[in-house]
Amino acid sequence: MALFELPPELAIDTAVARRIMVGFIRGQLRQAGFERALLGLSGGIDSAVVAFLVAEAIGPERLLCALLPYRTSSEASLEDARSVVDRLGCASRVVDISSIVDGYFEGALGPDGAAASSLRRGNFMARARMAVLYDLSVVWGGLVVGTGNKTEVLIGYTTHFGDDACAFDPVGDLYKSQLRQVAVDLGIPERIITKPPSADLWPGQTDEAEVGFSYAELDRLLYWMVDRRRSAEELAERGFDPRFVERVARMVAGAEFKRQVPPIAKLGPRTSGVDYLYPRRRPAPGS
Amino acid sequence: MQRRRIALAQLAPRLGRLDENLAVHRDVLAHARADGADLVVFPELGLTGYQLQDLSAEVAMALDDPRLAALAAETTGCSAIVSFVEEAPDHRLFIAAALLEDGALRHVHRKIYLPTYGLFDERRFFAAGQVTRAIPSRLGVPLGLAVCEDFWHLTVPLLLALDGAQILVNVSSSPGRDVAAVNEVGLGTATSWRALLRTYAALTTSFVVFCNRVGVDESVTFWGGSEVIGPDGETIMQAPLHDEGVFMAEIDLADVRRERVTLPLLRDERPEMVRRQLERILRTRADEG
Known part of the structure; x- marks a missing residue:
């Protein structure tokens, strides 16, 4: 029996994908002059897949997994x-x-901290984890590897400068359904593959309940909308509910800012990101 | 026997590190020559890496650059095709593929078609070449040089074959994409390229030599899969996807004669007719604005 629902158009050659991602991890580290890497391991499928890929790329002895629970995180x-x-x-x-987190909401913020919404708390937790990871990266002497998948990057189901903060992301072009295929190929424990994906910001939270649709349907829609450039009319002909299409299209458009480097006001002759364009890891002149 | 040994250097150049890449080229050349290679082919921008952006001007070399001369000096008794950023005397930058032979720089092909769409942005940084021509070589038959996207335009292999080339060489930095399971060998880019190369070999009844780099620049991974196709469209040698290495192929130049006698497609080409039609098409397009 299949461990998860895989829309046929999303089926990938996992051996080739794995080869590319493993080479990408090695290439990124080599270009930056690092031999080690670290990541936040949540217990979910995305960070598990990245941990396996990094271990395959550089050896487990060069990987640090940081487990960063909050007091309400599930023991499982x-x-x-x-x-x-x-x-x-x-x-x-x-x-x-x-x-x-509690020191901020229950202390530093003063009396109104206690009333903070779960959204604010969730975002703060993601950014606290980012701060810890980047601090540990100095001690470990490695780069922070991202674990965001294509589905969440597209709909913006991330905390900006929180869980999306990283030196590079090997799985950001894989839909959740595709990442699950890779997880099976890597031999990741079945329990991690089959449990409902969750940000684990409060007990019982699941991505699919919060967003309102399943990853299989969402991934299929995003694939036809983004990768295959189908219009709203063409998507309707394909059987997608127009309300579903409109809602997802709005989420994707609204998250554009999270996917880009913040713009700098153009004033001088050469401006970073506009007309000063270099590789991220630029060799020193003369090297 | 008209056998020739071709070495395909499926390398992973380091981005922007010209000196390191030069050293690797010299090393590969020396080993390939010792292995009896008549022709050593290096990938597009093998001396500089691909995603250069503003580094392009910093790694550019004029054709009289002593570093090129030093590399050419290592080609005594063999031919090599190397690729780099060429800075013209008027300071335009080109993606160049040069034929080095017997210690000298014999010819430079400037990439004609610069993809500037999707993940490509070449026209922003480079000028486009204007010339495609077959060049005599010490291999005994003329070569036709092309760089990557040049082969996504039907005219290039046709013109090279009409001009007398019997070995068409394409050097590439082709970024792999589309890992859908339906693709042959699991990579859409490899599937498309393999179809093109076989088609060109069969239609021009020429050898096609494809040298594609491996490794990673920024987001993209280059897929390798370098190969040599015979004038009948059959595979002579196929290098693996993604593995760095130097891969040897042996060709028999007599295969071109056999194929062209059997299947005289080039004899039956109609260049005057093509010219007339092109002139008509150009007039019509000019009238239409």
Whole structure:
């Protein structure tokens, strides 16, 4: 029996995809002059896949997995993350972010902190994890690897400068359904592949309940809309509910800012990102 | 016997590191010569890397650059095709593929078609070449040089074959994309290129030599899969996808004669008719604005 629903048009050659992603990880590190990497391991499928890929690319001894629970995070997530660390034999470190987050909302922010919405708290947790990862990256001497997939990047189901912060992202062009295929190919524990994806910001939260549709239908729509450039009319002919199409199209358009480097006001003769364009890892002149 | 040995250097150049890439080219040349290679082919921008952007001007070399002369000096008794950013005397930058032979720089092909769409932005940084021509070589038959996108335009292989080329050489930095499972070998780019190369070989009844780089620049991964196709469209040698290495192929130049006697497609080409039709088409397009 299949572990998950895979729309046929999203089926990928996992061996080739894996080869490209593993080479990409090596290439990025080499270009930047680093030999080590680290990432935040949540217990979910995305970070598990990236951890396996990094271990394959550079060896588990050069990977640090940071487990960054908040006090309401589920114990099962932590166990799943630990199972990945055990399987890979990589280094790991647990940093409980509760005191950082609570110190802000229950202390630094003053009396109105306690009333903060779960959205604010969720975003703050994601950014606290980012701050911890970047701090640990100095100690570990490695680059932070991103774990955001194409589905969440497109609909903007991320915290800007939080879970989307990274030096590079090997899985950002794989839809969730495709990433699940890669997970099976990598031999990731079945429990991690089959459990409902969750940001785990509060007990019982799941992505699909929060967003309102399944990854299989969302991925299929995004594929035809974005990759295959089908118009709203053509999507309707393909059987997609126009209300669903409109809602997703709005989410994608509204998240454009999260996918781009913030613009700089053009004043001088050469402006970073406008007409000063270099590779991210530029060799020093004369090298 | 008219056998020739061709070495395809399926390398992963380091972006912007000209000196490192020069050293690798010299090393590969020396080894390939020791292995009896008559022709050593390096990929597009093998001396500089591909996603250069504003680095293009910083790694550019004039044709009289001593570093090119030093590389040419290593080609005694063989031919090599190397690719780099050429800075013309008027300071235009070109993506160049040069034929080096017996210690000298014999010919430079400037990339004619510069893709500036999708993931490509070449026209922003480079000037487009204007000339395609077959060039005599020490291999005994004329060569036709092309760079990557030049082969996505039907006219280039046709013109080279009409001009007398019997070996068409395409050097590439082709970024791999589309890993849909329905693709042959799991990569859409490889599927398209393989169809093109076989079609050109069969229709021009020439050898087609394709050298594509591997490795990663920024977001993109170059897929390799360098190959040599015979004048009948059959595969002579096929290098693996993504693996760095130097891959040897042996060709028999007599295959071109055999194929062209059997299947005289080039004899039956109608260049005057093509010219008349092109002139008519150009007039019509000019009238239409």
